[in-house]
Amino acid sequence: MSLMVSFVMASFVAPENIGTNPQSMLLLLPLVVAIAVIYKVTKMPKITAVSFIKEVVVLSGSIVIFIAIIAIALFAFTWLITE
Amino acid sequence: MAQRSEANNVGFLMVIAILAWAVPGAGHYMLKEKKRSIIIFVTIVIVFLIGLYVGSIGVINPIDSKAWYLAQIMNSPIVAALGHLTSSAPEKYRVFGRPNEIGQYYTSIAGLLNLLCIINAVYLGHLRGSNLEHPTPSKTEG
Numbered sequence: 001m002s003l004m005v006s007f008v009m010a011s012f013v014a015p016e017n018i019g020t021n022p023q024s025m026l027l028l029l030p031l032v033v034a035i036a037v038i039y040k041v042t043k044m045p046k047i048t049a050v051s052f053i054k055e056v057v058v059l060s061g062s063i064v065i066f067i068a069i070i071a072i073a074l075f076a077f078t079w080l081i082t083e
Numbered sequence: 084m085a086q087r088s089e090a091n092n093v094g095f096l097m098v099i100a101i102l103a104w105a106v107p108g109a110g111h112y113m114l115k116e117k118k119r120s121i122i123i124f125v126t127i128v129i130v131f132l133i134g135l136y137v138g139s140i141g142v143i144n145p146i147d148s149k150a151w152y153l154a155q156i157m158n159s160p161i162v163a164a165l166g167h168l169t170s171s172a173p174e175k176y177r178v179f180g181r182p183n184e185i186g187q188y189y190t191s192i193a194g195l196l197n198l199l200c201i202i203n204a205v206y207l208g209h210l211r212g213s214n215l216e217h218p219t220p221s222k223t224e225g
Contacts, residue, residue: 012135012139013139014139015139015178016136016137016138018137018181018182020181027137030129030133034126037122038123038127038199038200041123041126041200042203052122
């Protein structure tokens, strides 16, 4: 038991190894979902499981899609001025 | 009488704000919003713990990252204890590069989301307090 606790505590004392690869962009997703959940939990007048999940999915999806659109636009802009 | 009830209301709002800061979601729990309080608690604690897991407790740095620390401290007073721990032995807990960056994003955004929840809980408490002070005529009659 104490070994287990020590192992869990140790994982919060040493940083993880995160590279600058494209997969590291996936760390964006939990943050987007958390922002959508907290926003919706403060805005919805009544919370029911189905409507809440639906609203969170729609908002999370919208945020990710707009981030992707902005990324593509910025990529196109840099491509235009550098080529 | 009106002054007394106003003072009581301000005190009640202060209690809600302090509770909501001490434990994420506790402000809403006091207002009998149990579903909201559970969702807030789970979400903010998970985001904060992901930040600590990715970047270690070294991402809480009250000396070199004051601006991030201001956002992080909105999570809970526990962050102050962690900040005291990391600042007492900076060489032991120092973290650099991408893990530091991601950890700071997560822990700071968790703090700012909790600040939003604190403000929301105080606003809900204020609305309920003003409804009690100025009840609708149908409720006062009879």
